[in-house]
Amino acid sequence: MESTFLDSTELVLNMGPQHPSTHGVLRVILKLDGEKVIGTECVIGYLHRGVEKISENRTYQMFTPYVDRLDYVAAVSNGLGYCLAVEKLLNVEAPPRAQTVRVILTELNRIASHLVWLGTHALDVGAITPLFYTFRERELIMNIFEKYCGARLTTHAFRIGGLQYELYDGFEEEVKQFCDVFLPKVDEYEQLLTENRIWVARLKNVGILSAEDCKAYGVTGPVLRASGVKWDLRKAKPYSGYEQYEFDIPTGENGDSYDRYMVRMAEMRQSVRIIRQAVARIPEGPIMAKLPKVIKPPVGEVYVSIEAPKGELGYFVVSDGSTQPYRVRVRPPSFVNLQALDKMARGGLVADMVVIIGTLDIVLGEVDR
Amino acid sequence: MRKFLRTVFLIDLLEGLLVTFRSQHPRNICTEQYPAQRPKVAERYRGAPRLNINPETGETLCIACNLCALACPEALIVVSSERNEQTRRKELTTFTYDTSRCMFCGLCEDACPVDALELTQDFELASYSREGAIWDRQMLEEGPKPTQYKF
Numbered sequence: 001m002e003s004t005f006l007d008s009t010e011l012v013l014n015m016g017p018q019h020p021s022t023h024g025v026l027r028v029i030l031k032l033d034g035e036k037v038i039g040t041e042c043v044i045g046y047l048h049r050g051v052e053k054i055s056e057n058r059t060y061q062m063f064t065p066y067v068d069r070l071d072y073v074a075a076v077s078n079g080l081g082y083c084l085a086v087e088k089l090l091n092v093e094a095p096p097r098a099q100t101v102r103v104i105l106t107e108l109n110r111i112a113s114h115l116v117w118l119g120t121h122a123l124d125v126g127a128i129t130p131l132f133y134t135f136r137e138r139e140l141i142m143n144i145f146e147k148y149c150g151a152r153l154t155t156h157a158f159r160i161g162g163l164q165y166e167l168y169d170g171f172e173e174e175v176k177q178f179c180d181v182f183l184p185k186v187d188e189y190e191q192l193l194t195e196n197r198i199w200v201a202r203l204k205n206v207g208i209l210s211a212e213d214c215k216a217y218g219v220t221g222p223v224l225r226a227s228g229v230k231w232d233l234r235k236a237k238p239y240s241g242y243e244q245y246e247f248d249i250p251t252g253e254n255g256d257s258y259d260r261y262m263v264r265m266a267e268m269r270q271s272v273r274i275i276r277q278a279v280a281r282i283p284e285g286p287i288m289a290k291l292p293k294v295i296k297p298p299v300g301e302v303y304v305s306i307e308a309p310k311g312e313l314g315y316f317v318v319s320d321g322s323t324q325p326y327r328v329r330v331r332p333p334s335f336v337n338l339q340a341l342d343k344m345a346r347g348g349l350v351a352d353m354v355v356i357i358g359t360l361d362i363v364l365g366e367v368d369r
Numbered sequence: 370m371r372k373f374l375r376t377v378f379l380i381d382l383l384e385g386l387l388v389t390f391r392s393q394h395p396r397n398i399c400t401e402q403y404p405a406q407r408p409k410v411a412e413r414y415r416g417a418p419r420l421n422i423n424p425e426t427g428e429t430l431c432i433a434c435n436l437c438a439l440a441c442p443e444a445l446i447v448v449s450s451e452r453n454e455q456t457r458r459k460e461l462t463t464f465t466y467d468t469s470r471c472m473f474c475g476l477c478e479d480a481c482p483v484d485a486l487e488l489t490q491d492f493e494l495a496s497y498s499r500e501g502a503i504w505d506r507q508m509l510e511e512g513p514k515p516t517q518y519k520f
Contacts, residue, residue, distance in 0.1 A: 062442035065474035129389055136399055143411075150413035150488070156474045164479060165413065188388050195381040 009033050013350070017046050021124045021354040024364030028341070028353065035349050040342045044335075047368040055328035060086050060160055060295045063328065068154040070330060071366040073116045076109035076145070077308040079158045082328075084239055085304040085315035086160045087289075089297040097285045098162035099241045104175060104278045105148070105157055106240075106306075107271040111182070112141045113309035113361075114264050118189060121261075121358040125202050130192055137185050140178050144171075160295060162288035175279050179272045186268055193261070203258040207344035207356040210255055217340045221311025221333050223360060226263045227255035233307035240306075245274045257359040264361075296323055310334050310361050330369060334362040405520040410490045415473040417491035418466050420509040421484065429510070430485035433461040440480035445470045466509055468494055469502035491515075 016027040025046035031039035051070060055063045067082045068075035080102055087093060094102065119134035142152040147168050149157040157163070193199045209219070211227045224231055232249045234242040250266030252259025297319040305314035311333025320326040337360050344356045375381060391397075401408055410416070421430045433450035445467040450459045478488050493515035496502050 058442050062440070062476065065442060065472055065476070069472075129385070133388075133392070139399070146414060147411040148413070150411065150415040150475060151473060154472065154474075164475075168413070191388050192385045195375075196385055197376070197381055 010038070015353060017043075022357055022364075023120065023362055024367075026338075026357070026362065026364055026367070028357070030345075030350065030353065032350060035351075037345050037348050037350060037353065040345050040353075042338060042341060044338075044364070044367050047364045049369065051369045052328055052330060055325050057324060059323045060297070060325060063325065064159065065154070065156045067330075068156055069365060070332060070369060071113075071308065071310065071313075071334065071363045072153060073363055074109050074113040074309045075153060075155045076105050076157050077113075077306065077313060079156065080106050080240065081304060081306045081308065081313045081315050082317075083158045083160050084306065085302055085317045086295070086297065088304050089300060089302045089317055089319055090160070090291070090295065092161060092289045092291060094162040094240075094289055095286045096241070096283045098287045098289075100278050100282045101163060101167065101287070102158060102240050103242065103245070104275055104282075105145070107275045107278070108141050108144060108175070108178075110271050110309045111268050112138050114268050115141075117264065117309075117358075117361045118261075121355075121361075122193060122199075124354045124358040125199065127193060127196070127199060130189055133185065133189065133192075137182055140181065144174055144178065147171075147174075159288070161291040162286070164288075166287060167282075172279050172282065175275060179276050179279075183269065183272055186265060190265060194265075200258065202352075202355055203261060203359075204256060205254070206257045206348065206352045207359055208254060208256045209340055209344055213340065213343055214255070217343070218336050219311070219340050221308070221337065221361075222260055222263045222267060223311065223337055223340070225249060226252035226259040228253055233305060233312055237305070239304070242274075245277050247274050257355050260359045294323055296321065305331065308333055310363070310366070311337055330366075332366040332369065334360075334364075334366040335369075338362055338367055404518050410492060412490075414490045414492070415475045415478070415488040417489050417494055417513050418468070418471070418477070418504070418509060419487050419489045419491075419512055420464055420506060421487055422510055429461055429506075430483050431461045431464065432483055432485070433459045434482065436480045436482065437477035437486050440476045442474065442476065443467075443470045443472065446477060461506070464506040464509060466504045467502065468504055469499060 011032045013030045013032055015030055016022040017025040027043040029041040030037055051066050054066055064079060064082060067078040070078050115134040115138045119131035122130040145155050146152045149155050149165050209227055211229050214224045214227045214229060228251050230249050230251050235249060247270045250263050250270065252263050299319055299321045301318040303314060303316045305312045313333055314331030316329040317325055318327040341356065341360065345353055422428060423430060433448055435448050438446040438448050447465040449463045450461050453460045473488060475488055477486055491513050494513055
């Protein structure tokens with residue numbers, strides 16, 4: 001009998017770059033056997049803007065607004081990483097007041113990032129309601145950012161050596177009020193999702209990643225912690241005075257999508273804990289370290305990594321002694337975490353692909369840079 | 370047993386619905402009806418650039434020092450000046466600001482030594498042409514004039 005195309009068991013399917021659930025412009029080439037995924041290949045680069053190359057012909061201060069555009073839902077964290085890297089290169093440290101404010105803003109940004117993740121991830125899975133609620137709370141954070149530094153998304157909140165803007169009147173009260181409002185809302189999201197049978201069925205035992213695989217792929221952030229590895233750079237290599245704050249590192253057990261959801265929910269609560277401690281002890285003093293107007297770091301190279309909402313965000317800055325960096329290499333968490341996609345998706349169903357991409361919490365601005 | 374009963378009586382779904390219905394109260398509506406209801410942006414908002422003038426004399430505050438142009442990462446500010454032979458001071462002739470490439474980072478504002486260049490609370494910067502996004506000195510001093518709608 002003549003063979004027809006119907007006999008073929010393998011099917012190659014293109015997912016993205018225009019797929020709404022790939023969180024941007026990720027293209028995944030799926031190799032399918034019926035409904036089963038037997039292989040994936042990621043095609044990235046649709047959002048490549050050459051940020052690392054741009055850094056080579058900008059001065060150190062000029063480059064700070066560009067790093068906000070890497071992971072645009074967590075712009076403050078990106079700015080912190082870059083500023084810390086250049087500060088280490090210059091061998092200066094931000095004053096204590098600036099450090100505390102930095103911690104507050106980055107933790108607020110972590111909550112904002114996780115809220116975007118929760119809303120969009122739930123939307124991918126089919127629960128539309130959480131999106132409206134998470135964005136409602138995110139709006140409060142955006143308002144704080146807007147009042148503090150004048151921008152909502154690409155904030156450009158930090159400068160090399162400290163902060164540009166002094167706190168506005170009522171900042172502490174507003175942040176405290178946000179913490180009080182926010183904690184019951186997290187319970188509300190949990191009420192919507194945690195025990196919901198559809199949510200549990202879609203997420204439990206989907207995209208399992210063992211601790212060994214996580215380490216092998218270099219996966220960091222909530223994805224790593226959901227696999228049971230207690231690794232958080234805020235504890236392991238404290239920066240910006242994180243050693244002064246009390247907080248726990250939430251971990252999961254199975255390393256499936258449901259655990260990653262639970263870890264991120266717990267992280268939001270821990271962030272509120274850190275913010276409350278930090279707001280209570282904002283020291284007085286200057287907000288900017290003493291730096292010359294023209295920043296000319298000595299020849300050398302430095303690697304600084306911070307715990308961004310999505311994982312380890314590292315900056316490798318090489319200085320040749322001029323006013324412009326010789327090279328800035330960004331180690332984006334999303335890019336590294338995306339490697340594990342194939343491992344997680346293999347053997348699963350096509351419908352699970354959306355869940356797995358969502359649970360990795362990737363931002364394509366960061367993957368492509 | 371408890372779990373079984375919760376499953377049978379759809380408790381998990383009803384709990385979620387409870388949250389949804391609690392949010393139906395008009396007090397909990399937080400959507401902004403944008404063109405009808407205009408948002409009040411923060412005082413420090415970085416929006417449309419403005420070149421400040423002295424309100425009494427109408428003269429520009431800009432001293433044509435070119436620091437904003439040097440601070441701009443996108444190099445979108447062009448300042449030109451000429452020397453006034455009588456007062457022996459630099460005077461501003463033209464000031465061009467390309468808002469189409471601006472990312473509103475605020476570095477120009479920080480660099481300005483006399484608070485002449487400022488990013489204001491105006492956020493409606495749309496124009497019908499690409500040329501319209503390049504603002505000259507007059508436009509920078511007067512600010513954008515967005516269409517006002519009546520409802």
